[in-house]
Amino acid sequence: DAKTTQPTSMDCAEGRAANLPCNHSTISGNEYVYWYRQIHSQGPQYIIHGLKNNETNEMASLIITEDRKSSTLILPHATLRDTAVYYCIVTISSGSARQLTFGSGTQLTVLP
């Protein structure tokens, strides 16, 4: 799996958009970008994923650059409950060998 680079920590004001960047310059053509988050010591929670097009769901939006070497996760209106460690993970989509390699992620703190 391709390696990713994320900032160690970020702050965001409650109600504002949180934009979390991720660099994955060695991503391969068949690899997807996945975002998970971990609130305190709970299980990692799936947020969103994409291949090359921008994606949006009820939790967040994912913007992937045209060259696919970086992406940004956007939480449009951050709340205090969005305080968590956010992981950007690049992985192939299917196959028995597919699993997730977690890095250190970005600690997002939403401030009141």
Add this chain to the structure above:
Amino acid sequence: EPEVTQTPSHQVTQMGQEVILRCVPISNHLYFYWYRQILGQKVEFLVSFYNNEISEKSEIFDDQFSVERPDGSNFTLKIRSTKLEDSAMYFCASRGDRVRGNTIYFGEGSWLTVV
């Protein structure tokens, strides 16, 4: 929404004892995983399981660990002779396939304390 469930949520065991952590994956999923997270460290992959056999395992998953799917619903992780350094949160995860969905979903974890 379907979810992965794990039991127990917390277990304290003495060093050298055997521990079994249990998981009920999402019902139509085909691939099953165990991860662990030592306090303050990264989430680490242990093993993946598909079609009733291990498909991949990490260096952490040595001979003291084993996994089993004893029936159609449960997926277990056994640690044969626990060591102090096995103290960690253990996460079970599962996913479907291209048809059922390839996203990996995690349970809330089992916190194992070895004393």
